[in-house]
Amino acid sequence: MSITLNIILRAVFGAEGAEFDELRELMPRWIRFGATIFAIRPLQWDWGPLSPWRRHLAMRKHFDEILERLIRRAESDPEFDTRTDVLSLLLRARYDDGSAMTHEEIGDELVTLLAAGHETTATSLAWAFERLSRNPHVLQRLVAEIEGGGSSYLQATIHEVMRSRTVIDGTVRTVRADRMALGEWVIPHGMNVYVAASVAHNDPRNFPRPDEFMPERFLGRMPDTYAWVPFGGGNRRCIGASFANMEMAVILRTVLSEFRVLPTTERAERVVFRGLPFTPGRGGRVTVVR
Ligand code: HEM
Structure with missing residues (x-):
């Protein structure tokens, strides 16, 4: 944070x-x-x-x-x-x-960016360390890639952390047309539709063996725009998505270059709702050696 x-x-x-x-x-x-x-x-x-x-x-x-x-x-x-x-x-x-x-308008924009951007990114990073410390083969492969100066496995790891531990569970859209057809449903004007990102992320039709932490599933390819939605989608998709991705890549690369993260056999941390983000129950703490 x-x-x-x-x-x-x-x-x-x-x-x-x-x-x-x-x-x-x-x-x-x-x-x-x-x-x-x-x-x-x-x-x-x-x-x-x-x-x-x-x-x-x-x-x-x-x-x-x-x-x-x-x-x-x-x-x-x-x-x-x-x-x-x-x-x-x-x-x-x-x-x-x-x-x-006006200065008031500018202030509102800045507060929005800060509120939307700092805890979400920090929580995704906390999950990254929680997942890496419990998946030593992934950690090992990632450290080897970073030592060699590569970045494709790092990017795949970020995508997989955001899929498997989705920090913002979903987003809402309101039907503006008279009605909207959605699969077998017809949704009337004024209704809210909740787009449940974590449901899409845990559906084996989108991601086989969804319970497993496998960055390999994203290696060398971009995630599916409609199945991988941790940043939402459409014209209200998260405006800070690229910024957050870059931040996470730089922070993970720096920490993993300067410290050795020790693997653990402890149980996975519980997912706990903290008002906006879904966070690791104990904060994603890991033991590191310089
Ligand atoms: C890992 C980090 C982040 C996650 C998981 C995340 C997630 C999201 C999600 C799910 C939405 C709703 C999108 C939709 O309704 O389709 C959103 C919107 C937004 N995010 Fe992020 N976000 C992150 C980082 C950031 C950062 C770093 C910033 C700014 C510096 C930011 C600024 C915003 C803003 C302003 C919106 C509202 C966009 C709009 O309504 O047009 N977010 N974010």
């Missing part, structure tokens, strides 16, 4: 120095708190000065103050026009009528 948070604060918020430190402290606390408020509707009502809603508003105010400082810093940077952090891209973006985004 610490690594993926740092990455997002730098690449998305363009944060360094005091703002970086303050956001590191504030954001995980606020996002976790926000997830609880989001789940329980009465917590979104203003019950007075000590109510959860007021605490949320206070955190938003603190965030807005930090954001204003970040914006001033970015805009006064002589390199502003060529900066590639997402904050600078949004500051330079223009609507069709030539107007800029």
Whole structure:
């Protein structure tokens, strides 16, 4: 979580120095708190000065103050026009009528990217270490490939981790047409359809012997667009998919080059729901030797 948070604060918020430190402290606390408020509707009502809603508003105010400082810093940077952090891209973006985004709109986008992007990626990585430590033949083959400078088995391993331990269980679509035909079903307007990624990922018709952790199934080929959906699909597919994939590849390669992960015969960790992601019950801890 610490690594993926740092990455997002730098690449998305363009944060360094005091703002970086303050956001590191504030954001995980606020996002976790926000997830609880989001789940329980009465917590979104203003019950007075000590109510959860007021605490949320206070955190938003603190965030807005930090954001204003970040914006001033970015805009006064002589390199502003060529900066590639997402904050600078949004500051330079223009609507069709030539107007800029408001700071509030930019803040909303940045919070969304952070909330959607850091815990999901961290959890997939935790699962990667949990799976690797329990599948020593995969671990061994992966380490050998990394030592030789290759990357195809690494990519296949990432695909297999995301298939076998799907962090976001699925996604929802609302029927906008009068009705929609889906296989033998006709679904009326306004109904929600839940696309259950983990069901597709554990169906032997899509992935033979789905209970086995076998990166080989993805070796040398891209996953099927309609059967492998850990990032969702269609025009609302995860906007951070390539970014997350790159992060996971760099982090796995670095950790496995610098440390030896020890295999374990312990039982697989339980899958536990933590409000948004499905996480390893004990955090995917492994023993490593430098
Ligand atoms: C392993 C890591 C990640 C997983 C498993 C994941 C998964 C998902 C899923 C399942 C969706 C819903 C897609 C749909 O409805 O079809 C989604 C949407 C989204 N994700 Fe990710 N995500 C990850 C990383 C990231 C990162 C790193 C970012 C940003 C830096 C990000 C930003 C977003 C955003 C903004 C959306 C909403 C897109 C929209 O509604 O148009 N995600 N993600």
